[in-house]
Amino acid sequence: MSAKAPKKIVATTSLAGCFGCHMSLLDIDERILDLIELVEFNKSPLDDIKTFTKECDVGLIEGGCCNDENVHVLTEFRKHCKTLVAFGECALMGGLPALRNVLPLKECLDEAYLDGPTVADGNPGKIIPHDPDLPKILNRVYPCHEVVKIDYFLPGCPPSADLIWDALVALVTGKELDLQYRSFKFD
Amino acid sequence: MPAIAHTVKQVVAKYGGDATRLMDVLIDVQAELGCLSHVTAARIADVLGIPQVDVEQTASFYHFFAREPRGKFAVYLNDSVVAEFCGRAEVAAAFEDAAGCKFGAVSADGVVGLFHTACIGMSDQEPAALVNGQVFPKLTPEKARALVVGMRAGKTIEELKGDRFGDGQNAHPEVRALVHNHVRRRGVMVFDHYRPGEALAKVVKMSSGEVIAAVKAASVRGRGGAGFPTGMKWDFARRAAGDVKYVFCNADEGEPGTFKDRVILTERPQMVIEGMAIAAYAVGARRGVLYVRHEYLYLRAYLEHVLADLRAQGLLGTAIGGLAGFDFDVSLQFGGGAYVCGEESALIESAEGKRGEPRDRPPFPVEKGYLQKPTVVNNVETLCSAVQVLLKGPEWYNRLGTEKSKGTKVLCVSGDCDRPGIYEVEWGFSVNDILREAGARDVQAVQVGGPSGSCIGPDEFNRVLAYEDLATGGSFIVVGKHRDLLKDVVLNFARFFREESCGSCVPCRALTGMAQVVLERLVAGQGTAEDVERLRAWQKIMRNNRCGLGQTALNPIVTTIQNFRPLYDARLAAGDPRFVPSFDLAAAVQDYDAAVGKG
Structure with missing residues (x-):
């Protein structure tokens, strides 16, 4: 691409994830120097921009939705990003957080705050945390595509740095992705 | 325990201690003991000299093998499309009301167990149920209540059946069934x-x-x-x-x-x-x-x-x-x-x-x-x-049939028609011919060959039944114009395939479940055009399944998308396609609000 063309703008977020997918993104090592030549980051934990200041070309979503704030952020990403990419098992399928989906939410909250052995005497008021400033927990963990339309999915826990790099470069340069079998072979 | 040991020993001996006769052993042992508990399975394994897991996996695979007691009288009420057409919902409600328990459970006194089951081969006389292996066809809410009262009054299954046996050999002393042949x-x-x-x-x-x-x-x-x-x-x-x-x-x-x-x-x-x-x-x-x-x-x-x-x-x-x-x-x-x-x-x-x-x-x-x-x-x-x-x-x-389909075919006609039953015809009859003979009017669709076949509309009723045109194993379900084809028929079939998938091949195991979820979404008016395309695309993946069940499990959906597309389009959700219409944030936080006392 020509040096004068405006850089593509990328936003990233981690919803109900562990930041492992972002760590994997950083595993592109020295290619990060090439990356900042290719793109400009907007809202992202990488540059700590909290709210969208520009319309973006690509949004990278790590993690699924376990609370209403996740839904809010994901919705904002959908509004501001032309292309939305879910990356990593949690964003695609709910991942580890979705293990609770087999149980009613009430049972999970009771175990965490009232009945669990580690609660001991730590919660004398028997309160399940709730406050207007706290996000509300959803009845189950939702993969991103059950909330907004997702354009591309990068599987893996986490997806390999190479897969993230190859996909991102393909998206911002408009060149076809040369998908390597090893990128999505997990066993 | 001695009863278990005794029964198992006797039954296994009847089949010569042959482990390949495990199905017979399980059927007979269950008939004696009421269910196949883990203790019973262990005993059977022991006597047959095979691992317990071999007994467990067979016992757990089949719908009619009970692992826990299913009541003195186990009622299996058919939940097929045709049963629903014939008023199954009212019969089910009457059973639940009279028994005092929901489907999937046994009444508190242990007398009546209520269970759903897939088509039991009585589509010409629905709603029908199997009770302790005996057929009770053409049920009504009144009959259902009377049955439960009879069960509680200590009647035997023969007394419950009465003596109004069906025609032909159904009245044979070794059959004594309430079933009718309906050979039309x-x-x-x-x-x-x-x-x-x-x-x-x-x-x-x-x-x-x-x-x-x-x-x-x-x-x-x-x-x-x-x-x-x-x-x-x-x-x-x-x-x-x-x-x-x-x-x-x-x-x-x-x-x-x-x-x-x-x-x-x-x-x-x-x-x-x-x-x-x-x-x-x-x-x-x-x-x-x-x-x-x-x-x-x-x-x-x-x-x-x-x-x-x-x-x-x-x-x-x-x-x-x-x-x-x-x-x-x-x-x-x-x-x-x-x-x-x-x-x-x-x-x-x-x-x-x-x-x-x-x-x-x-x-x-x-x-x-x-x-x-x-x-x-x-x-x-x-x-x-x-x-x-x-x-x-x-x-x-x-001399019988068409050029490529010789002989005759026995058709099983059911659904919205005056004369459901058996029609043996030469190959080459058209769908219209059959509809006329069966007395079907105002027909919206015909499901030819059952759910694994295809669902066709009036513009195809001139097609003929033959291997070279419309092949069929015999099932011919007539759907009237007053039915909600997607909800009453296609969704029922989708649930059927999900239930009946053996789970061996991943595409079949996973996609029958996902297809049901997506179809439910579409029926509820929360689906998108993309959902419809997704269902069509999955059909290609399903071709990789090992058997015909898996390969055809999406046929009810795909053939109706093909032949009744406007029914799908009419139900698509309006709104911004970037957001999934079925996601409801207010509903998703209800459990939390209730848990913290703010519901």
């Missing part, structure tokens, strides 16, 4: 005049090669749906290496809307068994297995009686038809309730006492089938056709 049109293949042994008398004067040549010359094709040439199948088995070979009759008709095997086994069981003997003569088999679906267990004593009769007449046993060396006998094998067992290799697995999971093919059953020996598996109706071919000759047979 008698054809020349199955329901014409028939005298047992006539065909065999001709066969024993021919060589096995001549028998196969006759069946080939008549181009008899399998009537189960796939239409494989029967003569070729027999020839493969005859040429297969080894001198131990088997002939199976597949009477596991589980395709919703099908009930022809029920009627044929009631009225013409001798003909079916004679067909098996002819096949055995042709391929050189000495043993046959008649595999009948669990739902027809009420025919067990009768079929045993018929087999004994045929032995007495010299049409089974040794030196059949007076021909030294022509030895053949047939045993009955009942299933445990699993649609997938209609697939021939799954049926063989089941007959060996295992889970009914289809095998990888090749090798085909004609090379390695039952107990790894060459095995011919033929449909009930196919065997009847073979009998007539041998009796009347290939030329007679070839």
